[in-house]
Amino acid sequence: MNLLKSRYARQLSEIMNQVKQYAENPFVQQFIDLPQVSQLRIQLLYLFLQEQQVPEDKIQQYCVSATLIQMGLDSHEDVPLESDNSELDERFRQLLVLSGDYYSSRYYDLLAKVEDTETIKLLASSIQSINEAKINLYSKRKQNKISENHYLSYINFIDTNLYVSIINRYPTQMGQAWSNLIRQLVLVERLWNEYRTFQWEKKIQGYLSILDQHMDVHRSVQKLIQKIRELLLHSQEMTQRITSQETREEIMLVIQEYIRQIDLVPGRIAEEM
Numbered sequence: 001m002n003l004l005k006s007r008y009a010r011q012l013s014e015i016m017n018q019v020k021q022y023a024e025n026p027f028v029q030q031f032i033d034l035p036q037v038s039q040l041r042i043q044l045l046y047l048f049l050q051e052q053q054v055p056e057d058k059i060q061q062y063c064v065s066a067t068l069i070q071m072g073l074d075s076h077e078d079v080p081l082e083s084d085n086s087e088l089d090e091r092f093r094q095l096l097v098l099s100g101d102y103y104s105s106r107y108y109d110l111l112a113k114v115e116d117t118e119t120i121k122l123l124a125s126s127i128q129s130i131n132e133a134k135i136n137l138y139s140k141r142k143q144n145k146i147s148e149n150h151y152l153s154y155i156n157f158i159d160t161n162l163y164v165s166i167i168n169r170y171p172t173q174m175g176q177a178w179s180n181l182i183r184q185l186v187l188v189e190r191l192w193n194e195y196r197t198f199q200w201e202k203k204i205q206g207y208l209s210i211l212d213q214h215m216d217v218h219r220s221v222q223k224l225i226q227k228i229r230e231l232l233l234h235s236q237e238m239t240q241r242i243t244s245q246e247t248r249e250e251i252m253l254v255i256q257e258y259i260r261q262i263d264l265v266p267g268r269i270a271e272e273m
Contacts, residue, residue, distance in 0.1 A: 008047075011046070018064045025102060037067055045167075047250055050247070052170045062119070065107040066166065068106050144213075148207065160183050167179050181239065188232060190207075239251045
């Protein structure tokens, strides 16, 4: 999803180019594709920092650093928990781990060059909290001791803690509203991706797999879509609290695009069962 104003779109493109320059490695890419990058998270963090009048070079550092870390975390997330014990499979697992470490190391390199030790500490603490949440989530899922609401709470913390920690560095009257808005919209993004994966690949994963334990697939998908609708409604309400009209317009554009896509869903759900 693109931002409305050409000035913002150009700056976002510059950030993405920086991410690509830092992340690309010919050896790694011979075997592993670059992890997907969530432009939504970058957009929201960028808009928040813009509203706080953070210098442009600092905004780029934050956005690039957070994205590189997220790529590292996502690469580690893709490492299979089980192996077929073949040499090829073991090498692939090792490469995934090393690629994740590589992406994360690039953010240290970036911030060390500008001597931003405070941000390094902030993000390192956030990474620790995210990894602890992942361990707890894995343990609870393995024991089948997690409700759908607790699952969403864990996964949303894992997805957003990096970005919320940066927002917390700039305490403002609207800081909590921004944190909540980011949590809501990033959860929309995740759940919508789960729906799209089910739609095109018939693969049940994440929140949908939790729901599927307690109800049939049709009802699970309906509940997933209903959850997305609720999150979008709350996001609209939160967006109205943001001070800058220009920023509100940007975020509403994102929300309205999700609503447009969701509005196409109900008539197709029955056909997909």
